[in-house]
Amino acid sequence: MRSRMIGQIMKIPRLARRLLADRGAMIGGILVLGLVALATIGPRAARHDPTACDIDRGLSAAGAPLPPSGDALLGTDELGRDVWARVIAGAGTSLEIATLATALALALGLAIGLCAGYAGGGIDRALMRLVDLVLAFPFLLVAMLLAALLHGADLAGTIAPIVITLGVIGWTTIARVVRGKAMVIARSEHVAAARALGASPARIVWRHVLPNVAGVAIVLGALGFAQNLLAESVLSYLGLGPPPPAASWGRMLFEGRTYYQTAPWIALAPGIAIVVAVVGFNLLGEGLRDALAPKDAR
Amino acid sequence: MRLALALCAACGVPDVAPPLPAAGHAAPVEGGTLRFSTKDQVRTLDPSVEYDEVSAYPVHAIFDTLVDYAPGSTRIAPRLAERWTISPDGTTYTFELRPGLVYSDGSALVAGDVAYSLSRARTLPSSPFGPFLANVAEITAPSARELVIRLARPDASFLDVMAMSFTAPQRADHVAAAGDQIRREPLGAGPFVLARWDEGRVLVLAKNPRYWDAARVHLDALELHENVPRDIQFLMFQRGELDTAERLSAPDYLRVIAQPAWRPYVLTRATMNVYGVRMNVRQKPFDDRRVRQALNYALDKAHVIKLLQGAAVPSHGILPPGVFGRDDALPPYPHDPARARALLAEAGYPHGFDVELVTTSDDEADRLGQSLQYDLAQVGVRVRITEMAFASYVTAIGSPTGPAFALGTWQGDYPDPTSFLDAQFHSRMITEQNSNNDCFYANPELDALLDAARGEGDPDKRAAMYHRAERILYDDAPWIWSYHQLMTEVVQPYVRGYAPHPIWTRDYSSAWLDRSAPRSGGDSPVDRGGAP
Numbered sequence: 038m039r040s041r042m043i044g045q046i047m048k049i050p051r052l053a054r055r056l057l058a059d060r061g062a063m064i065g066g067i068l069v070l071g072l073v074a075l076a077t078i079g080p081r082a083a084r085h086d087p088t089a090c091d092i093d094r095g096l097s098a099a100g101a102p103l104p105p106s107g108d109a110l111l112g113t114d115e116l117g118r119d120v121w122a123r124v125i126a127g128a129g130t131s132l133e134i135a136t137l138a139t140a141l142a143l144a145l146g147l148a149i150g151l152c153a154g155y156a157g158g159g160i161d162r163a164l165m166r167l168v169d170l171v172l173a174f175p176f177l178l179v180a181m182l183l184a185a186l187l188h189g190a191d192l193a194g195t196i197a198p199i200v201i202t203l204g205v206i207g208w209t210t211i212a213r214v215v216r217g218k219a220m221v222i223a224r225s226e227h228v229a230a231a232r233a234l235g236a237s238p239a240r241i242v243w244r245h246v247l248p249n250v251a252g253v254a255i256v257l258g259a260l261g262f263a264q265n266l267l268a269e270s271v272l273s274y275l276g277l278g279p280p281p282p283a284a285s286w287g288r289m290l291f292e293g294r295t296y297y298q299t300a301p302w303i304a305l306a307p308g309i310a311i312v313v314a315v316v317g318f319n320l321l322g323e324g325l326r327d328a329l330a331p332k333d334a335r
Numbered sequence: 336m337r338l339a340l341a342l343c344a345a346c347g348v349p350d351v352a353p354p355l356p357a358a359g360h361a362a363p364v365e366g367g368t369l370r371f372s373t374k375d376q377v378r379t380l381d382p383s384v385e386y387d388e389v390s391a392y393p394v395h396a397i398f399d400t401l402v403d404y405a406p407g408s409t410r411i412a413p414r415l416a417e418r419w420t421i422s423p424d425g426t427t428y429t430f431e432l433r434p435g436l437v438y439s440d441g442s443a444l445v446a447g448d449v450a451y452s453l454s455r456a457r458t459l460p461s462s463p464f465g466p467f468l469a470n471v472a473e474i475t476a477p478s479a480r481e482l483v484i485r486l487a488r489p490d491a492s493f494l495d496v497m498a499m500s501f502t503a504p505q506r507a508d509h510v511a512a513a514g515d516q517i518r519r520e521p522l523g524a525g526p527f528v529l530a531r532w533d534e535g536r537v538l539v540l541a542k543n544p545r546y547w548d549a550a551r552v553h554l555d556a557l558e559l560h561e562n563v564p565r566d567i568q569f570l571m572f573q574r575g576e577l578d579t580a581e582r583l584s585a586p587d588y589l590r591v592i593a594q595p596a597w598r599p600y601v602l603t604r605a606t607m608n609v610y611g612v613r614m615n616v617r618q619k620p621f622d623d624r625r626v627r628q629a630l631n632y633a634l635d636k637a638h639v640i641k642l643l644q645g646a647a648v649p650s651h652g653i654l655p656p657g658v659f660g661r662d663d664a665l666p667p668y669p670h671d672p673a674r675a676r677a678l679l680a681e682a683g684y685p686h687g688f689d690v691e692l693v694t695t696s697d698d699e700a701d702r703l704g705q706s707l708q709y710d711l712a713q714v715g716v717r718v719r720i721t722e723m724a725f726a727s728y729v730t731a732i733g734s735p736t737g738p739a740f741a742l743g744t745w746q747g748d749y750p751d752p753t754s755f756l757d758a759q760f761h762s763r764m765i766t767e768q769n770s771n772n773d774c775f776y777a778n779p780e781l782d783a784l785l786d787a788a789r790g791e792g793d794p795d796k797r798a799a800m801y802h803r804a805e806r807i808l809y810d811d812a813p814w815i816w817s818y819h820q821l822m823t824e825v826v827q828p829y830v831r832g833y834a835p836h837p838i839w840t841r842d843y844s845s846a847w848l849d850r851s852a853p854r855s856g857g858d859s860p861v862d863r864g865g866a867p
Contacts, residue, residue: 090706092635092706093638096641099589100585100589100641101586116642116702280719281704281705282709295584295585295698296586298590299589
C-alpha cells in the first residue's frame with residue numbers, strides 16, 4: 038500500500054529524465070542553480086562589504102558614483118558601495134524572502150485547499166468565498182496595506198513583514214487548484230475503499246489525497262516562487278521591503294532610478310538580476326509542469 | 336541631429352551648450368512670462384496664515400509690507416513705508432507710508448490697514464504669528480499715512496518681524512466679504528496680482544498695473560507649476576518648458592555642473608537653514624549629554640558634504656553663516672570615532688544601543704540617513720531608519736513622547752538669531768503638541784541669556800551673548816550638528832535681473848527675459864520654442 042501512496046514522489050528518476058530533455062527547463066535549472074550558488078558562495082568571494090559606505094574612495098571628487106572598474110566590477114552606487122557586492126547580497130535576500138513566502142503560501146494553500154476539497158459542502162463554500170474575497174482585492178493595495186501594518190508592529194527591521202505579506206496573498210491560487218484535485222480524489226474508488234476499511238478523514242487526507250496533489254503543488258510553488266521574487270522587488274521598490282542598509286534588488290532599483298542617465302549601472306545591475314531570476318524560475322516551473330503533465334491528465 | 340542628441344543623452348555625455356541662449360539686450364526687455372515649478376503645492380494665499388516656503392512664493396509677490404530686505408541683502412529697506420523712526424528707548428516705532436498708495440483694485444491703502452492685519456494675526460486661531468507680536472503693547476494709526484507701534488520691551492529684531500508677509504496691509508471689508516475664500520482671493524499692494532489658480536496644478540500671477548514701484552517690474556506674468564517632482568522639473572527645464580529649476584536631484588546637479596557652458600547659469604545661495612539630527616533630551620539614552628556629544632563625534636561631516644556634491648557647509652550649531660551673533664571661530668565637532676566610543680562607554684553604553692531614526696521620504700534624506708547609519712554603526716550604535724511623509728513627520732516630532740531621534744531641520748524666518756535660538760531652544764517654546772522646541776530642551780541659563788540678548792541695544796554686547804549661547808548648545812549638543820545647505824538653482828541663460836535672495840526664495844519680481852520676441856503666457860510648448 039505504501040508504494041502506491043507515495044507513487045508520485047517515487048517517480049523522480051522519470052521526472053528528471055523528462056526535465057533534462059526539455060531545453061527550457063534545462064536553461065531555467067542552470068539559471069536557478071547559478072543564482073543559488075551566487076547567493077550562498079558569492080558573499081564569501083566578494084571583495085567588498087555590501088553595506089560599507091566608502092564615500093572617500095567609492096565616489097568621484099564631485100560626489101558621483103564610479104563606473105565599473107577592476108576594483109568595483111559593476112561600479113559603485115550613490116553611497117560609494119560596491120554594486121556587485123550588493124547584487125550578490127540582494128540575491129540572498131531575495132531568495133530567502135521568496136523561499137519563506139512560497140513555503141508559507143504552500144502551507145496555507147494546501148491546508149485550506151485540502152480541507153475544502155475533501156470536506157465539500159458548507160465548509161467548501163465558506164473557504165472558497167474566502168478565496169474570492171482575497172482575490173477580489175488588487176494585489177498591490179493589499180500588499181502595501183499589510184506591509185505597512187506589519188511595519189508598524191514590532192516586526193519592523195526584519196524580513197518578516199514582507200514574507201507574511203507575500204505568503205498571505207499568494208495562497209489563493211494554490212488553494213483553488215488543490216481543492217479541485219482533492220475533490221476528484223476524495224470521490225475516487227481507492228479513497229472509498231480506505232474509508233470502508235475504517236480510515237479516519239485525517240489519515241485519508243494525509244496518506245491518499247496529499248500525495249496525489251503533491252505534483253501540482255510543486256509546480257504551483259515553482260511558479261509562485263518566480264512571482265514572489267518579482268513581488269518582493271516591487272514592494273522593496275516602494276519602500277516596504279527589508280529596511281536599509283540591507284541590499285535588496287527592488288530597493289537598489291529604487292535608489293538608482295534617478296541616476297539612470299549619469300550612472301546607469303546602479304539600476305541596470307539589479308534590473309538584469311531580477312529578469313534573470315524570474316525567467317529562471319519560470320522556465321523551471323513550466324518544465325516541471327510539462328514533466329508532470331502526462332500523469333496529471335489535465 | 337535630433338537622433339544624435341538623443342543618443343548622447345543615452346550614453347551619459349552631457350549636451351554641450353544651453354539650447355536657448357540670451358539675445359543680449361543691455362536694457363531690460365518688458366513683457367513675457369517666467370515659468371517655474373515646485374515639488375510641493377501652495378496651501379494658501381492668506382498672508383495671516385501662510386507659513387511655508389512654497390506659499391511664500393506667490394504671497395510675497397502679491398503683498399508688499401511696510402519694510403522689506405534690500406535686493407540681495409539682509410538689510411532692511413523702505414517699501415510701503417517711506418521712512419520710520421525709533422524712539423531713543425527703543426520701544427516706539429513710527430512708520431510713515433508713501434503718498435498715494437493703492438491696492439491692486441485701485442482702492443486707497445491707509446495706515447489703519449496695517450493695524451488691522453496685525454490684530455488679525457493676533458486673533459485669528461489659524462494664524463501662527465500671534466507669538467511674534469507678544470511684545471507689542473499698542474498699535475495706533477494717527478493718520479492715513481502714519482502708524483505707531485509701541486513695544487513693551489525693546490526688541491532688536493522687531494523690524495525683521497515687520498518685514499514678514501503677515502504684516503502686509505489688508506482691507507478689513509475685503510477680508511470680511513471674502514470669508515472662507517480669502518485663501519484664494521488675495522488683495523494686496525504688491526507687484527503682482529492673482530490671475531488664475533488651478534489648485535495643485537498651476538498658479539498664474541499677472542503684473543499689477545497700479546503697483547507703486549512699477550519701474551522695477553518687467554514681466555507680464557509669473558507661472559508657478561505645482562506638484563512637479565525634482566527629476567520631472569529638470570526634464571521640463573531641459574526642454575525649455577521652465578525658465579528656472581531649483582533643488583536639483585544629485586544626478587541632475589552633477590550633470591549640469593559637468594558642463595562648463597552651463598556653469599554661469601547655476602546660481603548658488605546660502606539660505607538660513609540648518610540640518611542635522613534632533614534628539615529628544617527627555618528620552619533615554621539622549622537625556623545623557625555624553626551620548627549626544629558622542630554621536631556628534633561619530634558623524635563624518637566631510638562625507639555628508641561630499642554626498643551633497645559640496646553644496647553645503649559643516650555646522651557647529653544652529654546659526655547659519657551670515658546670521659548676526661554666529662561665532663565663526665567655533666569649529667564644528669571633529670570626526671573622532673574613538674572619542675565617541677569612549678564617551679558612550681563613560682555614559683554606560685560600552686556596546687552602543689539600538690535606536691530608530693525618523694526621517695522624511697526623500698532621496699536626499701534617504702542617502703544621508705544611510706550614511707549616518709553607517710557612521711554610527713562604526714561606534715556601536717545600531718540605527719533603524721523609518722521614513723515618514725513630511726506632514727506626519729512634523730506632527731510626530733512636535734510631541735514630547737514622539738520619536739526621540741529624528742531628522743532635524745530649521746529654516747529661519749528672518750536673519751536674526753532670535754529666529755533660530757529662541758524658536759528652537761527657549762523653554763518657553765515647549766508645548767505638548769506641535770512643539771517648536773522639538774528637542775524639549777530646557778536650560779534656565781540659556782533662557783536668561785536669550786531674554787537678555789533680545790533686548791540688548793549694543794550690537795557688540797549682543798553678539799557676545801549669542802556667542803555664549805552657541806557655546807552652551809555646542810556643549811549640550813541637543814542636535815547632531817551637521818550642515819547648512821546651499822540652495823542651487825539653474826536658470827535659462829535668457830533669465831536676467833535675477834539673483835537668489837538670502838531671505839526670499841524664488842523672488843522673480845524684478846527679473847526679465849532677454850529674448851528677441853518676448854513670449855506671452857501661452858500653454859503650448861510650440862510657442863515656447865523661441866529663436867533657436
